[in-house]
Amino acid sequence: MNVVECDVPLRWSDTDAYGHVNNVAILALVEQARVLFFAQARGAGGESLTRLDGDGLGRNPAFITGQCIEYRRPVRLDLVPVRFRMWVTAIGGADFTLAWELRQHDALCAVGTVGLVFMTGDGARPRRITHDERAVLDAHVGEAPRMRH
Numbered sequence: 001m002n003v004v005e006c007d008v009p010l011r012w013s014d015t016d017a018y019g020h021v022n023n024v025a026i027l028a029l030v031e032q033a034r035v036l037f038f039a040q041a042r043g044a045g046g047e048s049l050t051r052l053d054g055d056g057l058g059r060n061p062a063f064i065t066g067q068c069i070e071y072r073r074p075v076r077l078d079l080v081p082v083r084f085r086m087w088v089t090a091i092g093g094a095d096f097t098l099a100w101e102l103r104q105h106d107a108l109c110a111v112g113t114v115g116l117v118f119m120t121g122d123g124a125r126p127r128r129i130t131h132d133e134r135a136v137l138d139a140h141v142g143e144a145p146r147m148r149h
Contacts, residue, residue: 001087001140001141001142001143002087002139002140002142003085003086003087003140003142004036004037004040004041004085004086004087004140005083005084005085005086006033006036006037006040006083006084006086007081007082007083007084008029008032008033008036008081008082008084009081010029010075010077010078010079010081010082011025012077013025014028014029014077015077018074019076019077020074020075020076020077021074021075021076021077023069023071026069026071026075026102026110027067027069029082029084029102030067030069030084030100030102030112030114033084033086033100033102034086034098034100034114036084037086037098038050038051038062039051041136041137041139041140042136042139043132043135043136043138043139044135044139045135047132047133047135047136048132048136049133049136061118061119061121061123062116062117062118062119063116063117063118063119063123063126064114064115064116065095065115065116065117066114066115067112067113067114067115068112068113068114068147069110069111069112070110070111070112070145070147070148070149071109071110072108072109072110072111073107073108073109074109075102075104075109075110076104078104078105080104080105082102082103082104082109083102083103083104083106084100084101084102084103085100085101085103086098086099086100086140087099087100087140087141087142088137088138088140088141088142089113089141089142089143089144090144091129091134091137091138091141092129093128093129094117094118094126094127094128094129095115095116095117095118095126095129096115096116096117096129096137097113097114097115097116097144098113098114098115098116099111099112099113099142099144099145100112100113100114100145101145111145111146111147112145113144113145118133
């Protein structure tokens with residue numbers, strides 16, 4: 001499986017009264033990692049996805065259809081960024097599922113999936129995955145993470 005790995009820094013505002021990164025902040029970290037997945041993922045022939053920043057912003061919207069997350073251990077505020085590993089578990093005509101795991105100092109803290117669908121440029125309706133997008137997604141296919149529920 002060809003996994004995209006990326007580091008995402010933590011912010012002081014991510015923590016809560018219990019001294020760990022809040023569950024809502026974890027989803028914001030997943031969002032940052034997803035943006036990096038779009039920027040870094042490549043197909044076998046060098047194909048890439050439209051970046052979700054800069055000139056690519058808004059040109060190729062991806063809509064989240066659902067998210068599932070399972071926490072394994074608390075994430076603590078640290079100056080060392082957390083590490084995400086991301087890969088694809090399913091590809092449909094217009095949608096795909098992205099799996100991820102979050103590690104802090106090599107310890108597995110959370111796993112999850114996010115369903116995404118590519119939308120038309122105006123965001124009005126789903127559109128089919130292009131040949132080049134499918135090549136990128138196919139290059140990163142792996143098994144879904146094992147979750148307890």
